[in-house]
Amino acid sequence: ILAPFLYLGPEGFSALLAAAEPALGQLRMLLDNNLQGSLLPFTAVLLFFGWQLYRLHLELDGEQPSLDSIHTREQLLDLSASLFFGIGVIWTAIGMRDAMLNGLGGAAIGNGASAFSMLQRLIEGGILTALSTTIVGSVGGYLMRLAKSLVLGPRLSSLYLRAGEEPLAANTETLRR
Numbered sequence: 001i002l003a004p005f006l007y008l009g010p011e012g013f014s015a016l017l018a019a020a021e022p023a024l025g026q027l028r029m030l031l032d033n034n035l036q037g038s039l040l041p042f043t044a045v046l047l048f049f050g051w052q053l054y055r056l057h058l059e060l061d062g063e064q065p066s067l068d069s070i071h072t073r074e075q076l077l078d079l080s081a082s083l084f085f086g087i088g089v090i091w092t093a094i095g096m097r098d099a100m101l102n103g104l105g106g107a108a109i110g111n112g113a114s115a116f117s118m119l120q121r122l123i124e125g126g127i128l129t130a131l132s133t134t135i136v137g138s139v140g141g142y143l144m145r146l147a148k149s150l151v152l153g154p155r156l157s158s159l160y161l162r163a164g165e166e167p168l169a170a171n172t173e174t175l176r177r
Helices: 003-061 067-104 115-176
Strands: none
Touching (some): 067 115
């Protein structure tokens, strides 16, 4: 986080922030229009996932990793990815419901509204939110699973394999004695 500041200096960093401000404002508007109320739960689950991924990484680096603790954290990572999917599904339903209530209700239908105005009301009413949250939820959930597999997969597999071989090695040693 400090690298751009140190590299550019205070004046350069201020200029970078000033140049990025319009783009950040557009990004915020895009997120508000497309994700609406789902942005908070998506962000919370993503932060929780990152925290659990970091904690699991630290535990795997420890001297004597506890299998129970590692398994629990791994389950929390999987639950986070599933919750991310679920938020997308829930907000899809919310967006569709809002779109239908907005598009099909009201006095405009009774006054001979055109198909274009009905479509516009559906989009403004929640279709955009429904589609966007479906995409964000599914892509984000799959990326979370991919991140877990790429970052920790080989280490988890070797840990579980070693743990599974311990009873076999103990039995073999007993038989040798």
